[in-house]
Amino acid sequence: MRIDELPTPALLVERALLESNLDTMSAALPGTRLRPHVKAHKCSALARRQRANGHPGFTCATIRECEVMAGAGLGEDLLLANEVLDMRRLGALVRSGARVTVAVDSPETVAAAVAGGVRQVLVDVNVGLLRCGCPPQKAGDLADEARRAGLEVRGVMGYEGHLMLVADPADRARKTAEAMALLVSAAADVGGEVISAGGTGTYADNTWATEIQAGSYALMDTAYGAIGHPFGQALSVLGTVVSVAATHAVVDVGLKALGMDHGLPTIADARVRFCSDEHTTFVPETPARVGDRIRVLPAHVDPTVVLHERMHVVDGAEVVETWEVDMRGW
Amino acid sequence: MRIDELPTPALLVERALLESNLDTMSAALPGTRLRPHVKAHKCSALARRQRANGHPGFTCATIRECEVMAGAGLGEDLLLANEVLDMRRLGALVRSGARVTVAVDSPETVAAAVAGGVRQVLVDVNVGLLRCGCPPQKAGDLADEARRAGLEVRGVMGYEGHLMLVADPADRARKTAEAMALLVSAAADVGGEVISAGGTGTYADNTWATEIQAGSYALMDTAYGAIGHPFGQALSVLGTVVSVAATHAVVDVGLKALGMDHGLPTIADARVRFCSDEHTTFVPETPARVGDRIRVLPAHVDPTVVLHERMHVVDGAEVVETWEVDMRGW
Numbered sequence: 001m002r003i004d005e006l007p008t009p010a011l012l013v014e015r016a017l018l019e020s021n022l023d024t025m026s027a028a029l030p031g032t033r034l035r036p037h038v039k040a041h042k043c044s045a046l047a048r049r050q051r052a053n054g055h056p057g058f059t060c061a062t063i064r065e066c067e068v069m070a071g072a073g074l075g076e077d078l079l080l081a082n083e084v085l086d087m088r089r090l091g092a093l094v095r096s097g098a099r100v101t102v103a104v105d106s107p108e109t110v111a112a113a114v115a116g117g118v119r120q121v122l123v124d125v126n127v128g129l130l131r132c133g134c135p136p137q138k139a140g141d142l143a144d145e146a147r148r149a150g151l152e153v154r155g156v157m158g159y160e161g162h163l164m165l166v167a168d169p170a171d172r173a174r175k176t177a178e179a180m181a182l183l184v185s186a187a188a189d190v191g192g193e194v195i196s197a198g199g200t201g202t203y204a205d206n207t208w209a210t211e212i213q214a215g216s217y218a219l220m221d222t223a224y225g226a227i228g229h230p231f232g233q234a235l236s237v238l239g240t241v242v243s244v245a246a247t248h249a250v251v252d253v254g255l256k257a258l259g260m261d262h263g264l265p266t267i268a269d270a271r272v273r274f275c276s277d278e279h280t281t282f283v284p285e286t287p288a289r290v291g292d293r294i295r296v297l298p299a300h301v302d303p304t305v306v307l308h309e310r311m312h313v314v315d316g317a318e319v320v321e322t323w324e325v326d327m328r329g330w
Numbered sequence: 331m332r333i334d335e336l337p338t339p340a341l342l343v344e345r346a347l348l349e350s351n352l353d354t355m356s357a358a359l360p361g362t363r364l365r366p367h368v369k370a371h372k373c374s375a376l377a378r379r380q381r382a383n384g385h386p387g388f389t390c391a392t393i394r395e396c397e398v399m400a401g402a403g404l405g406e407d408l409l410l411a412n413e414v415l416d417m418r419r420l421g422a423l424v425r426s427g428a429r430v431t432v433a434v435d436s437p438e439t440v441a442a443a444v445a446g447g448v449r450q451v452l453v454d455v456n457v458g459l460l461r462c463g464c465p466p467q468k469a470g471d472l473a474d475e476a477r478r479a480g481l482e483v484r485g486v487m488g489y490e491g492h493l494m495l496v497a498d499p500a501d502r503a504r505k506t507a508e509a510m511a512l513l514v515s516a517a518a519d520v521g522g523e524v525i526s527a528g529g530t531g532t533y534a535d536n537t538w539a540t541e542i543q544a545g546s547y548a549l550m551d552t553a554y555g556a557i558g559h560p561f562g563q564a565l566s567v568l569g570t571v572v573s574v575a576a577t578h579a580v581v582d583v584g585l586k587a588l589g590m591d592h593g594l595p596t597i598a599d600a601r602v603r604f605c606s607d608e609h610t611t612f613v614p615e616t617p618a619r620v621g622d623r624i625r626v627l628p629a630h631v632d633p634t635v636v637l638h639e640r641m642h643v644v645d646g647a648e649v650v651e652t653w654e655v656d657m658r659g660w
Contacts, residue, residue, distance in 0.1 A: 007416065009660060039607055061608050082608055083572040084582070085621055086337065105573055108620040130603060130611050132573040132580050161606070242413040243435055243462040250462050252414070256636050261590035261605065273460060275591065276491070277369055277632055278391050278412055281460050290438040291415055302607055306586050306637065309659050329639050330339060 001319045003312075004293065008240045009257040011304075011311040012295065015320060017234035018049075018218060018313070024230050025217045026053040029203060035059045035079060035196060037215030040302050042327035043311060044072035046218060059196075059213040063089050065327045070098035072326075077101070079196065081157060081213060083109045083124065083132050087116025094118060101154055105134040110146045120152045122194060125186045127158035127179040136182045140189025155194030158183040159213065164201030167227045173205045180208035200224055200231070221301040223262045235311075236295040237265075237304070239280070241288050249288035253296040254278040259303025266297040331649045333642075334623065338570045339587040341634075341641040342625065345650060347564035348379075348548060348643070354560050355547045356383040359533060365389045365409060365526060367545030370632050372657035373641060374402035376548060389526075389543040393419050395657045400428035402656075407431070409526065411487060411543060413439045413454065413462050417446025424448060431484055435464040440476045450482045452524060455516045457488035457509040466512045470519030485524030488513035489543065494531030497557045503535045510538035530554055530561070551631040553592045565641075566625040567595075567634070569610070571618045579618040583626040584608040589633025596627040 003012070025034060036050045039061035047058060047069060057077035060066045066078050067089065075098030080090065083105055090100050094117055103124040104110050113121055123143050126133030134142055143153045160179040166172040180197065187195050198212035201224065206212060216224050219235040239253035251267070255275040258265050264272045270284040280296060288294075298304040305311070306328050313321040333342070355364060366380045369391035377388060377399060387407035390396045396408050397419065405428030410420065413435055420430050424447055433454040434440050443451055453473050456463030464472055473483045490509040496502040510527065517525050528542035531554065536542060546554050549565040569583035581597070585605040588595050594602045600614040610626060618624075628634040635641070636658050643651040 007660060082582075083580075085570055085572060106620050109572070126575065130578055131606060131609055135575075240415055242415060242439070245456065245465075248460055250413075252412075255589070255591045255633050259585070259590075260633070261585045276461060279461055290436050303585050303590070330337060 040215030045323035091117025139186035155192030262299035370545030375653035421447025469516035485522030487526035592629035
């Protein structure tokens with residue numbers, strides 16, 4: 001199929017950029033040094049490409065992601081890097097043969113792992129992001145409590161998410177070092193072999209983690225693209241110009257096709273004015289025509305992908321593969 | 331089922347508020363005076379309730395919405411109030427017995443209607459929103475062109491979307507009158523019986539339109555809720571508190587479960603700090619506990635609904651119905 005034949009809006013992935021992004025990251029962080037985060041693409045077909053690049057373990061953000069990954073034969077070493085309180089569905093995955101490790105940061109989540117039948121945990125440590133994770137100085141006690149409850153504590157995780165978009169490289173490196181000093185200290189108290197942390201923003205700075213939980217690098221977005229990493233923006237949303245006025249033009253890609261939490265999307269050679277449910281109004285540098293097909297670049301890849309049922313891998317004018325976005329929902 | 335048993339995040343609809351919202355609007359705009367917009371809820375079960383309240387015609391924003399509505403037996407009078415260029419799927423609906431009217435604002439969209447097999451159109455007129463619609467003074471010519479091409483021109487539409495959230499009632503009424511003066515003038519040039527316009531924000535101000543395209547009134551959101559209409563916020567997202575720290579708490583409702591284009595969600599008796607993919611970090615007035623179930627109120631209902639597979643209609647502690655969000659995608 002040709003790109004011109006796709007109904008719009010349609011999620012496009014440039015094959016060459018995707019392959020380059022995957023290979024660049026795999027060269028920097030080979031094998032188990034990278035635990036790709038599937039929340040960024042929610043696509044088991046793309047995860048299979050990451051597995052083929054040598055990464056057996058994956059990071060998940062939801063139980064659904066774990067289920068789909070295991071169902072796709074990619075359940076060799078799944079980390080649910082979030083706290084959950086009802087782990088029965090995860091326990092069922094463990095009994096079916098998947099390896100599932102879950103983050104715990106409280107007595108309640110330790111008890112939930114035991115009750116749900118999950119046997120392996122990481123102690124989630126707060127390294128500065130105002131979100132989950134126990135205080136570093138309490139990590140050892142929580143690990144003891146988990147072991148007393150019969151769980152295997154594989155180590156620690158601590159996500160320095162507040163540093164991902166720090167643009168200045170020296171500033172980012174210094175702050176990453178400070179955050180990881182907290183995690184390394186907690187790891188000494190906790191024991192185990194795993195120190196899981198990091199993301200696309202800090203993948204090159206974070207030399208303390210034994211594994212990096214990067215996800216956005218595969219598809220990328222304009223927010224990450226602005227801070228100078230060696231990954232290209234592979235993802236875009238194809239739209240059709242449906243209306244042209246003297247002052248502006250309108251493309252059929254709106255806020256129901258775009259993650260909006262990082263702001264407006266970008267259109268080449270145009271100024272984006274605003275997004276409506278099914279439209280983006282923009283001012284092109286050269287006149288647009290009704291029927292033109294253009295690409296809209298989302299500011300944030302993760303919440304864009306979840307709005308689409310499938311992504312089309314393209315090469316030039318051709319659609320070479322179509323992948324289901326099969327990990328949506330919870 | 332009890333609400334306590336629902337996995338989270340889960341979309342909840344308060345039955346009493348929904349019923350009150352539907353009845354209040356139906357009393358204000360009975361029968362064909364209201365053409366409910368399904369984009370706000372994307373749920374054919376909810377549309378069926380609106381039909382039962384006496385409204386035979388519906389407004390749609392996508393071809394998929396038209397298809398699902400027709401498939402649900404609600405295709406008596408569907409208006410696709412957006413421009414589209416490939417109308418073959420709409421033509422198939424017409425041949426299957428649905429009545430489909432589509433907006434046109436250019437020679438290209440008139441030609442698309444003819445090519446796709448859609449026989450009835452409204453001329454879409456720009457009444458001040460920087461989006462679709464032909465200039466008012468060109469509407470008559472476009473209607474002539476459509477009739478020469480064999481189409482039935484039922485009238486005009488013109489959406490004053492830029493006025494929906496004007497908070498001052500007098501200011502909103504005055505601006506609505508100005509916008510509708512443009513539409514009424516165009517209607518005189520175009521002919522036909524339909525003047526379709528309006529929304530939840532202007533439903534009471536817009537006395538010029540023959541039918542109002544309101545959608546948000548059924549479920550509501552905090553943005554509309556702030557401007558004083560007689561509709562209650564029926565929609566919320568149920569979450570579980572998964573982590574509690576000295577400074578904040580975290581609920582498992584994040585930006586993949588919330589439309590974010592109108593900003594952060596609201597939590598009663600708490601200050602919301604920020605949203606991550608699967609979390610909202612908040613500061614509660616009284617200490618939260620891990621396992622607490624709380625409701626998160628989205629700032630914008632339409633892009634929230636599309637992130638969920640289903641909505642649960644609740645009454646007290648009970649889930650009384652579960653409705654599929656069956657009009658997602660395109």
